[in-house]
Amino acid sequence: MKVRSSVFASFILILEGIGVALFLRGFFPVPLKSSVSSKNKLSDLPVEPLTGSSHNSSRLPQPLFKRVVIMLVDALREDFVFGPNGRMYMPYTRHLVERGSSHSFVAKARPPTVTMPRIKALTTGTIPGFIDVVMNLNSPALLEDNLIWQAKTAGKRMVFYGDDTWVRLFPKHFMEHDGTTSFFVSDYTEVDNNVTRHLDSTLKRDDWDILILHYLGLDHIGHISGPHSSLIQPKLMEMDDILKKIHSSLISKEAEGSLPYLLVLCGDHGMSETGSHGGSSEPEINTPLVLLSPAFKRKGKPSNFA
Numbered sequence: 001m002k003v004r005s006s007v008f009a010s011f012i013l014i015l016e017g018i019g020v021a022l023f024l025r026g027f028f029p030v031p032l033k034s035s036v037s038s039k040n041k042l043s044d045l046p047v048e049p050l051t052g053s054s055h056n057s058s059r060l061p062q063p064l065f066k067r068v069v070i071m072l073v074d075a076l077r078e079d080f081v082f083g084p085n086g087r088m089y090m091p092y093t094r095h096l097v098e099r100g101s102s103h104s105f106v107a108k109a110r111p112p113t114v115t116m117p118r119i120k121a122l123t124t125g126t127i128p129g130f131i132d133v134v135m136n137l138n139s140p141a142l143l144e145d146n147l148i149w150q151a152k153t154a155g156k157r158m159v160f161y162g163d164d165t166w167v168r169l170f171p172k173h174f175m176e177h178d179g180t181t182s183f184f185v186s187d188y189t190e191v192d193n194n195v196t197r198h199l200d201s202t203l204k205r206d207d208w209d210i211l212i213l214h215y216l217g218l219d220h221i222g223h224i225s226g227p228h229s230s231l232i233q234p235k236l237m238e239m240d241d242i243l244k245k246i247h248s249s250l251i252s253k254e255a256e257g258s259l260p261y262l263l264v265l266c267g268d269h270g271m272s273e274t275g276s277h278g279g280s281s282e283p284e285i286n287t288p289l290v291l292l293s294p295a296f297k298r299k300g301k302p303s304n305f306a
């Protein structure tokens with residue numbers, strides 16, 4: 001009898017070991033062992049879906065846009081643009097969403113809703129793991145296949161201003177960059193001014209193809225005083241003014257080039273009712289994704305907006 005119970009105990013022990021191992025394997029997935037060869041090449045282009053022919057696989061598809069500006073506002077909640085707050089504090093953006101040539105969506109961020117895993121998810125299209133939360137403060141260069149690497153390989157000239165996580169993930173990809181540390185959470189003014197101060201001169205220049213801006217101020221306000229704080233209003237208005245500045249500049253440049261521009265406004269994650277993020281509550285995962293371009297026909301009847 002004694003023997004049988006000890007066999008049973010060791011069996012349970014082994015089973016528990018396997019269970020713990022399986023849990024850890026799922027919770028901290030083994031990072032992809034990447035090398036240059038794991039990155040997709042032109043020859044990997046899928047077959048044309050309509051014709052089924054693979055004629056196009058040897059050459060790049062024609063570009064749809066001349067320049068792309070990505071304005072990422074950290075912790076931009078979906079209702080900050082699409083809700084009543086958006087109507088009041090982001091009137092220009094809201095006007096474009098409702099009446100301009102735009103496509104807008106509510107983008108669902110997969111938890112963990114933390115900046116570094118979210119940037120990885122946005123640029124690689126993969127789902128972040130919980131291990132990325134641990135790595136959030138010490139992000140090594142991203143080796144997986146990603147949009148930024150592909151754009152650089154395709155000869156696109158990229159400029160980046162904002163959260164220096166991007167510079168750590170993509171150390172040699174930008175022709176020009178100015179990273180801002182997100183370490184000083186109490187600062188919600190200088191982090192953003194450090195991005196905006198470059199805008200006037202950069203928007204005038206013609207030597208870049210992709211401009212990426214990552215604004216941290218709104219996220220910091222969330223951490224300090226939450227999504228209903230009185231600091232949110234001026235910050236959203238500031239972001240709206242910046243979007244207006246970029247949009248106006250792109251419109252004025254439009255006549256010079258043959259291809260249209262694309263302006264993207266997005267968030268990396270939202271903000272909970274207490275102003276934090278990381279979890280999977282609706283306000284944390286729902287972010288706005290607004291694509292603006294004259295390439296998208298104006299919606300409904302012609303608007304007065306010019």
Ligand SMILES: [Zn+2]
Nearest residue numbers: 074075115268
């Ligand atoms: Zn963030």
